[in-house]
Amino acid sequence: MLMSPVYAMKRFPPTQHRCRPKKAVPDPGNRGSGFAGPPVSPPGGRPKGVGGVIILAVFTPLTPSRPAFDQDGLPYSPLYGDIYHAAQGALEQARHVFLAGNGLPERWRGRERFTVCETGFGLGLTFLTLWRAWRDDPRRSRRLHVVSVEAHPFAREDLEQLLRARLPAGWEDMATQLLAQWPPLLPGLHRLDLDGGAVTLTLAFGLAEQVVPRLVLRADAFFLDGFKPSVNPGMWSEPLMRALARLAAPDATAATWASAGAMRRALQTAGFEVERRDGFGGKLHMTVARYAPRFERRHAPAEPPSFAERHAVVVGAGIAGAGVAHALALRGWRVSVFDAAWGAPALGAGHLAAALTPLLARDDSPRARLSRAGALRAATRWAPWMDGGIVARCGTVQQAKSDDKEPGMHAMLAELGFPADWVRAVTREEASGLAGCPTARGGVYFPGGLRVRPRLLGAALLSRPGIEVRAARVARIEALQADVPSGRRWRAVDGLGATLAEAEIVVLANAAQAPRLLAASSLGPTGGELPGFFGQKAIAGQITLLPAQDAGWRPPHCVVAGDGYVLPAVDGDCVAGSTYVHDAARAVATAEGHAVNLERAARLLPELAGAGLDPGAFTGWAGWRAVLPGRLPVIGESPVHGGLWAASGYASRGLSWSALGGDILAASLEGEPMVLEGDLLRMIAWR
Structure with missing residues (x-):
C-alpha cells in the first residue's frame, strides 16, 4: 500500500450545484450487494426518486446551532x-x-x-x-x-x-x-x-x-x-x-x-x-x-443475518485485512487470518510511514464524502494508538498546485463551510509556520491529518483478542452446502489440498490476488459479469527515504502534500513519494524513482532543491497498489456467492479505507445501522 494525499477540486458554474428532481422510479432493491438502501444517481447524474421520495443531489452546508434561551430560560x-x-x-x-x-x-x-x-x-x-x-x-x-x-x-x-x-x-x-x-x-x-x-x-x-x-x-x-x-x-x-x-x-x-x-x-x-x-x-x-401497511411493501429493509458460529476467514493480513479482522473481533467474532508473508522480516519493513489526508471537492462530491468518512472512522478506530509511535495527529498542509490555484482553494472552503477544526485556509507564511520550514505556497490545512506507520498499525489491529493470524497461502476456497443459518459454508484450502479453516464467511482482502484466487477456485466470472472486480490491476510504486538529520534542509513538522508529499521524520528519515509504474514486471526501488520523488518534494519544500542531495544514495521501498477501474474499491458481499465478501482495490488510499471498510463489513454481518450512506455504498459494491 502506498499512500499519497490527493487534492481534488472541481469548478462548476452555480447552476450545476443543484439537480432538478426526476420522476420517481422503482427501487431496484438489494441486488446481492450486502446492503439495503435507496438507489441514487451516479456521480454527476441526476437524482432518482424512490417510492415517492426524491433524493436530492445537492450540497447544503451545515448551519450549527448556538446556545440561546427564551424568556423562561428554556433552550x-x-x-x-x-x-x-x-x-x-x-x-x-x-x-x-x-x-x-x-x-x-x-x-x-x-x-x-x-x-x-x-x-x-x-x-x-x-x-x-x-x-x-x-x-x-x-x-x-x-x-x-x-x-x-x-x-x-x-x-x-x-x-x-x-x-x-x-x-x-x-x-x-x-x-x-x-x-x-x-x-x-x-x-x-x-x-x-x-x-x-x-x-x-x-x-x-x-x-x-x-x-x-x-x-x-x-x-x-x-x-x-x-x-x-x-x-x-x-x-x-x-x-x-x-x-x-x-x-x-x-x-x-x-x-x-x-x-x-x-x-x-x-x-x-x-x-x-x-x-x-x-x-x-x-x-x-x-x-x-x-x-402495518395495507399495501405490499416494495422497499423493505433487509433481514438481519444470523450465524451459528460467528467465525470468519480473512485472506490477507495487510491494512485491508487487518481493518476487517479488527472490526469483526470488536463485535465478538472469531477471525482466522491467512497470509503467506505473515511474519516475514522484510514484510513492509521499508514502508516506514504513510499519510491519511481527506479529499476536498467544491461540490462535496461522492469521492470527497467517501474520503471524509474514511478519515473520520480511522481517527475513531485508531484512537488507542494515537500517541505518535504508531499514529500521529501531526496535521497536513495541502498546497495549491500553482500560485493561481490558491485563491480557488480558499474560495472553495468558504463555499463548503467546513469548521476550522477540520480544515482551514492558509497562506504560504502560515503554511510555513505550521510546517516549521519554508513551503512553496499556501493552500489548506487539515489539523487532523495523520502520519501512520502501516506495519506497526497492522500488527496492533491484528493483536485484538479473537484474531488468529497464520503464515499460510490460501490456494483456493470451496463453497460447502451446510445446515447453517446463512445457508452456506466455506473452506479455505492450501496448495497441498489441506484444509486451513472452515467458516460461514470468507473475506478476500488480498488486493490484486483476489481475482486470481477466485479463478483458481473456479469462481471466476462467467458471461462477463463483474468486469470491474476481475479487472483489478497491480500498479507498482516506490517511496523515498530522505535523510532528515544534518542534510542541509529542515524536515517538516506536519505532512506537506500537493503533487507528491513529504512526511515528518521517523527514525531519522522523511518519507517522500510516490511513483506510479504501470505494467511493471516487479516492484523495485530505483535511483530513477528516487529522483522523481525528490523533484516533487523539492517543489513543495524549496530548501530541498538547494540541499545537494544525491538520489543515487537514497534508500526506499517499493510495493504494489491494487487498482480497480474508477479507482474505487469493492467492499461488500458477492452478488453471486453468498457468504463471500471482499475488501479489495484500496489503491493508494489504503489508510482511508481500512477502518471504514472493516466497519462496513462488520456492520452488515451484525445487522447494525450502516456507517455509510446508501448512495456511497452502491459506489463501492461489487461491479
Missing part, C-alpha cells in the same frame, strides 16, 4: 423560533412520549439488538434518557443502536455547556462518553461507539429530506422530534414519512409529541396505523403509530 432555536423541549422537562417528556409511546423498555427485552431512528437530536437529552433506560434494564437487548438526524448540531463546547446544566446526578459518565466522541460539524454520518460498543449512536448531520433517503438501517422504533410543524414543515411531510417507512422493521412503532392532522395523515399514507394518546406538558394529545 431555544432562533432559526425556528421554537423551544427544544417542554417546560415540564426534557427527560420527563422523553420518558412519556418517546419511550412509553414506543412500548419501551418492554419491546427490547430478550432481543439481540434494538434500533431506534430519531429525527432531531437537539441537545441529546432524549438519547441520553433512552440510553439510561436501556442501562437500567437487566433484561435489555444485547445491543442498542440509535440513528439520529440533526440539521443544526451544536459544537462540542456548546453542547457540553447545555448538558452539564441539565443532567441529573449519575448521568455524568454518559455525557462524558458522548462529548469525548462528539464529531466535527461535517455533513454525513458519524458513528459513536459507547459503553464498549454495546451502544452505538450514528449522528446523521444534514437536512432530513436529504439525509433520511440515504440511510441504511432497519428501525424498530421512531422518535419523531422535530421543531413544530408550523415552523419546520419539512420534518413532518409526507415524503419524509415515506422515506422513514422504508426503514421500518415489521411492526415498528413511532411516537411524537405532535398531533397535527397533516402529520398524522402523512404517517397513515406511509403505512402506519395512527393513534392519539394523552399528551405531555400541557399538550392535549400526542401521537403513537405502528407500521
Whole structure:
C-alpha cells in the first residue's frame, strides 16, 4: 500500500450545484450487494426518486446551532423560533412520549439488538434518557443502536455547556462518553461507539429530506422530534414519512409529541396505523403509530443475518485485512487470518510511514464524502494508538498546485463551510509556520491529518483478542452446502489440498490476488459479469527515504502534500513519494524513482532543491497498489456467492479505507445501522 494525499477540486458554474428532481422510479432493491438502501444517481447524474421520495443531489452546508434561551430560560432555536423541549422537562417528556409511546423498555427485552431512528437530536437529552433506560434494564437487548438526524448540531463546547446544566446526578459518565466522541460539524454520518460498543449512536448531520433517503438501517422504533410543524414543515411531510417507512422493521412503532392532522395523515399514507394518546406538558394529545401497511411493501429493509458460529476467514493480513479482522473481533467474532508473508522480516519493513489526508471537492462530491468518512472512522478506530509511535495527529498542509490555484482553494472552503477544526485556509507564511520550514505556497490545512506507520498499525489491529493470524497461502476456497443459518459454508484450502479453516464467511482482502484466487477456485466470472472486480490491476510504486538529520534542509513538522508529499521524520528519515509504474514486471526501488520523488518534494519544500542531495544514495521501498477501474474499491458481499465478501482495490488510499471498510463489513454481518450512506455504498459494491 502506498499512500499519497490527493487534492481534488472541481469548478462548476452555480447552476450545476443543484439537480432538478426526476420522476420517481422503482427501487431496484438489494441486488446481492450486502446492503439495503435507496438507489441514487451516479456521480454527476441526476437524482432518482424512490417510492415517492426524491433524493436530492445537492450540497447544503451545515448551519450549527448556538446556545440561546427564551424568556423562561428554556433552550431555544432562533432559526425556528421554537423551544427544544417542554417546560415540564426534557427527560420527563422523553420518558412519556418517546419511550412509553414506543412500548419501551418492554419491546427490547430478550432481543439481540434494538434500533431506534430519531429525527432531531437537539441537545441529546432524549438519547441520553433512552440510553439510561436501556442501562437500567437487566433484561435489555444485547445491543442498542440509535440513528439520529440533526440539521443544526451544536459544537462540542456548546453542547457540553447545555448538558452539564441539565443532567441529573449519575448521568455524568454518559455525557462524558458522548462529548469525548462528539464529531466535527461535517455533513454525513458519524458513528459513536459507547459503553464498549454495546451502544452505538450514528449522528446523521444534514437536512432530513436529504439525509433520511440515504440511510441504511432497519428501525424498530421512531422518535419523531422535530421543531413544530408550523415552523419546520419539512420534518413532518409526507415524503419524509415515506422515506422513514422504508426503514421500518415489521411492526415498528413511532411516537411524537405532535398531533397535527397533516402529520398524522402523512404517517397513515406511509403505512402506519395512527393513534392519539394523552399528551405531555400541557399538550392535549400526542401521537403513537405502528407500521402495518395495507399495501405490499416494495422497499423493505433487509433481514438481519444470523450465524451459528460467528467465525470468519480473512485472506490477507495487510491494512485491508487487518481493518476487517479488527472490526469483526470488536463485535465478538472469531477471525482466522491467512497470509503467506505473515511474519516475514522484510514484510513492509521499508514502508516506514504513510499519510491519511481527506479529499476536498467544491461540490462535496461522492469521492470527497467517501474520503471524509474514511478519515473520520480511522481517527475513531485508531484512537488507542494515537500517541505518535504508531499514529500521529501531526496535521497536513495541502498546497495549491500553482500560485493561481490558491485563491480557488480558499474560495472553495468558504463555499463548503467546513469548521476550522477540520480544515482551514492558509497562506504560504502560515503554511510555513505550521510546517516549521519554508513551503512553496499556501493552500489548506487539515489539523487532523495523520502520519501512520502501516506495519506497526497492522500488527496492533491484528493483536485484538479473537484474531488468529497464520503464515499460510490460501490456494483456493470451496463453497460447502451446510445446515447453517446463512445457508452456506466455506473452506479455505492450501496448495497441498489441506484444509486451513472452515467458516460461514470468507473475506478476500488480498488486493490484486483476489481475482486470481477466485479463478483458481473456479469462481471466476462467467458471461462477463463483474468486469470491474476481475479487472483489478497491480500498479507498482516506490517511496523515498530522505535523510532528515544534518542534510542541509529542515524536515517538516506536519505532512506537506500537493503533487507528491513529504512526511515528518521517523527514525531519522522523511518519507517522500510516490511513483506510479504501470505494467511493471516487479516492484523495485530505483535511483530513477528516487529522483522523481525528490523533484516533487523539492517543489513543495524549496530548501530541498538547494540541499545537494544525491538520489543515487537514497534508500526506499517499493510495493504494489491494487487498482480497480474508477479507482474505487469493492467492499461488500458477492452478488453471486453468498457468504463471500471482499475488501479489495484500496489503491493508494489504503489508510482511508481500512477502518471504514472493516466497519462496513462488520456492520452488515451484525445487522447494525450502516456507517455509510446508501448512495456511497452502491459506489463501492461489487461491479
